[in-house]
Amino acid sequence: xxxxxxxxxPVISQHGVSFKSGKDDKYIYLPYxxxxxxxxxxxxxxxxxxxxxxxxxNSNVDKLFNKxxxxxxxxxxxxxxxxxxxKAFLDNEQNEILNNTQLNEVDKNTYISNLNLMKDYQLKRAxxxxxxxxxxxxxxxxxxxxxxxxxxxxxxxxxxxVLKTLQGVxxxxxxxxxxxxxxxxxxxxLKITTSL
Numbered sequence: 001x002x003x004x005x006x007x008x009x010p011v012i013s014q015h016g017v018s019f020k021s022g023k024d025d026k027y028i029y030l031p032y033x034x035x036x037x038x039x040x041x042x043x044x045x046x047x048x049x050x051x052x053x054x055x056x057x058n059s060n061v062d063k064l065f066n067k068x069x070x071x072x073x074x075x076x077x078x079x080x081x082x083x084x085x086x087k088a089f090l091d092n093e094q095n096e097i098l099n100n101t102q103l104n105e106v107d108k109n110t111y112i113s114n115l116n117l118m119k120d121y122q123l124k125r126a127x128x129x130x131x132x133x134x135x136x137x138x139x140x141x142x143x144x145x146x147x148x149x150x151x152x153x154x155x156x157x158x159x160x161x162v163l164k165t166l167q168g169v170x171x172x173x174x175x176x177x178x179x180x181x182x183x184x185x186x187x188x189x190l191k192i193t194t195s196l
Contacts, residue, residue, distance in 0.1 A: 001076050003027060003061050003131060006124045014103060014111035017118055025125055026132035029165075031060035032158040033135040036166075037067055040142050040151060065131070068138045079130050086126045090119060133169075136162065140169045147196040155181060155188035163192050170194065 009023035069075045097103065097111050139162075142148075153159045163179050170177045176195035181188055 001065060001079065003030065003128055004124065006121055006128065010118050010121060012114050012118055014107040017114055025128055027128040029132055029158050029162050030064055030135065032162050033132065033139065034060035034064035036153065036162060037064065037135065037139050037142065040139065040146065040148060064135050068134050071138045071141060072134060075134060079127060082130045083123060083127055086123065090115065090122065136165045136169050139166055140173065143194060144175065144196065148194060149196055150191060150193045153190045155190050159190055163190060166192065
């Protein structure tokens with residue numbers, strides 16, 4: 001399965017298409033999710049500490065897909081199923097516009113044309129987002145299985161974003177967690193601790 005960067009979240013209306021600059025494509029977080037997963041996949045045995053040197057690059061996206069597929073063997077089918085659901089949502093959105101009594105025919109046609117123009121873009125973004133969440137679910141599973149109490153990472157906005165998503169996933173599974181930023185040896189570090 002192929003993933004690619006698409007861009008910011010589109011805001012689509014009868015007036016045109018714009019993009020929300022604060023809502024970037026989840027694709028940018030995939031290499032960081034891989035690095036976290038790779039770091040915590042270590043066989044700890046008696047050694048409770050493990051140091052890992054991360055190397056962020058886009059080849060990590062394919063590596064992440066391979067690792068997540070080990071946990072979710074039907075990953076590609078699952079992603080495609082969710083994309084079909086999203087396509088149905090987009091089709092329903094068009095039906096709502098057609099039935100909107102507040103818009104005239106020109107506005108309806110323009111709005112639907114803009115939606116059609118951006119459909120492939122939205123599907124690629126959705127695919128990246130679905131996969132991103134599968135990556136985070138896999139990280140959460142490894143944390144639970146290994147009963148990891150603490151993960152420390154270099155401070156980076158993208159690592160922080162993945163940890164915030166992870167915190168939400170752990171919370172839904174009744175696992176408390178806390179994210180802190182600390183100075184360690186004159187470097188900023190991210191630390192997530194869990195209640196496991």
